[in-house]
Amino acid sequence: MKGDIKRLAAIIVAGGYSSRMRAFKPLLPLGTTTVIERCIDNFLEAGVQEIILVLGYNADVLKDLLEKKGIRWVYNDNYMAGMYSSVCAGVGALKGDVEGAFIQPVDIPLVKASTLTELSEAFFQKGGKIIFPSMNYRRGHPPLIPKGLFEKLLVYKGDNGLKGFLKDHEADAHYISVEDEGILLDIDTYEDYMRQRERFLLSHE
Numbered sequence: 001m002k003g004d005i006k007r008l009a010a011i012i013v014a015g016g017y018s019s020r021m022r023a024f025k026p027l028l029p030l031g032t033t034t035v036i037e038r039c040i041d042n043f044l045e046a047g048v049q050e051i052i053l054v055l056g057y058n059a060d061v062l063k064d065l066l067e068k069k070g071i072r073w074v075y076n077d078n079y080m081a082g083m084y085s086s087v088c089a090g091v092g093a094l095k096g097d098v099e100g101a102f103i104q105p106v107d108i109p110l111v112k113a114s115t116l117t118e119l120s121e122a123f124f125q126k127g128g129k130i131i132f133p134s135m136n137y138r139r140g141h142p143p144l145i146p147k148g149l150f151e152k153l154l155v156y157k158g159d160n161g162l163k164g165f166l167k168d169h170e171a172d173a174h175y176i177s178v179e180d181e182g183i184l185l186d187i188d189t190y191e192d193y194m195r196q197r198e199r200f201l202l203s204h205e
Helices: 036-045 060-069 083-092 113-126 147-155 161-168 190-202
Strands: 008-013 050-055 074-075 098-107 130-135 144-147 174-178
Touching: 008 083, 036 050, 036 060, 036 098, 036 113, 050 060, 050 083, 074 083, 074 147, 074 190, 083 098, 083 147, 083 161, 098 113, 113 130, 113 144, 113 174, 144 147, 147 190
Parallel strands: 008 050, 008 098, 050 074, 130 174
Antiparallel strands: 098 144, 130 144
16 A cells, blocks of 8 residues: 555644653754754654644743744643643644644654654555554654544543553554664653753764
């Protein structure tokens, strides 16, 4: 089954409190850009045109940046309930012709554009499967979820949010092995940020 990455969307979740960080994660510097811009640019470089940023905490400080980049955003007024509520807000805002959506937390900014391309190719080959990147037998981000599961995702009431939903649909999963450590690297604490910032700078010398 052939497909076009332009038929896919990316939902970048940026509504959280950054509670374990001593700064607001999306606007942390990353080279000459920021964490949130790096996430956006990864998808743009891969050819994804439908990108939705889900905002919540500190939304006002991000809106101008997103409008300058021409990126659509939605506000999750229930962001206090956790990341899954933001995922649902993003899925609910998708256009009807979207075939599937990457779900990307903003604190995982180092995924390569080439990895996103590999995932999209596998998505259209496998037809209806959730596509995960993996490295050294470890599952990473972002999952690529087909539109056939959007309604189930929106009504899911189980435990553990997105993790729980994906676990319940493991039979629908397909894994792609990639050479991209960025799928596993998040920025949860300031120490994580300093490590990933150094890694990014070294890779862009």
